[in-house]
Amino acid sequence: MAFMLAAAASAVGLGNLWRFPYLAAQYGGGIFLLVYLVLVVTFGFALMITEVAIGRHTGLSGVEAFRTLHRRFSCIGWIVNLIPLIILPYYCVIGGWVMRYLHAYLTYTREGRIAEIAGDTFFADFIAAPALPLQYGLLFILMTFGVVAWGLKHGIERSNKILMPLLLIMALAIAGYSLLQDGAMEGLKFYLMPDFSKFSYKTVLGAMGQMFYSLSLAMGIMITYGSYMRGEDNIEKSVRQIEWVDTGVSLLCGLMIIPAVFAFSGGSAEAMNAGPGLMFITLPRVFANTGYAAAIGGVFFTLALFAALTSAISLMETVVASIHDTFKTSRAFACLVTLLLTALLAVPSALGYGVWKHVTFFTDMSFLDFFDFLSNSVLMPVAALFTCLFVGWIIGPHVIINEAAGLRGFKHPRLYVVMIRYVAPLLITIILISSMLSGLGLFKI
């Protein structure tokens, strides 16, 4: 139970609410959805089983777990530890965006400015403001830090058990409402019907990165949670349940946002490519249309804030724990270092659409996009590749199969072996190489 709750709370977050819909819009709707689903049930399933089994087998987390399995391979644990440190700061910046909207919905009614939030430039003005995004980002970091440092976690977890289902019910209602609007059916078609002409290696890379991110894979989290699991618990079944919940929530969030983009912005190429701002631009329009913008916006962003907060808390705890373990510092010192690093790294992400707009990476990536790309499209595939090779060829898949088999047996051992030894490593390598070559401009699909 502790495992399921921890895993589900860290799985469901901004990844589902904010990241999944904008990627689905950007990468061609139905085709992205299809690739994503295929990856979740094959590769994602195998990788999550692997991580959970490593955790339960060793009873340890991160670097220590890898070191115990083979003393020369603790380096995999190092890469894995670096990832949450890169994700956390920009996650908090997005958390800050959620706070900005919540604040606006709560105060603008009094000032009679509620219509502004759904205006064309509200989002663009906000992220381009000189200091505002940073202030909200830092506020979100401090909230997260408060919970992690003073152990208020239980309270948050308890409230989450009520708030999370409420968020889902609300998302369902919003999705239903948007689907009834003119033009929404076009959006539904775009979202659900795969258009194979839009398929490219980018779809696969995008979907793969999103899968790692959303399921909290390839960053040592599931290893840690697996170490909480008892011997008699069924790993396959738990993993399947987590995947169902997480994927279901993502699908629902896409349903809430994509048809609405068609209904309220006509589904133009520009609207579909809005990128990280998609949710923040689309939802206020839906809320304004209902006539109850202040109430609906206020409740929705409160619930979203909680979903973001629980994920940020477990991300921050992971960073604290790895600093604490690796450098043998006190926990208080590790907390302080984490706070400083997070705040520092959040600055470029928060200001990257405003004062530091002129700094771009590769083709037009802002700081936030860059950190997101670095973690999800580079480091996580590399960590996953190493994990697969390590399990497939060094310690042997039987270690995982035996661990996962427990009392009930493991359903598809052969499939698992083929997946972890050949299919997954090959897929990751091909995707990584083609994205690097095309990044360097040597290759184009």
Ligand code: TRP
């Ligand atoms: N899965 C989380 C989400 O969908 C984000 C996330 C990635 C995360 N890695 C994590 C959360 C580690 C907690 C711990 O929003």
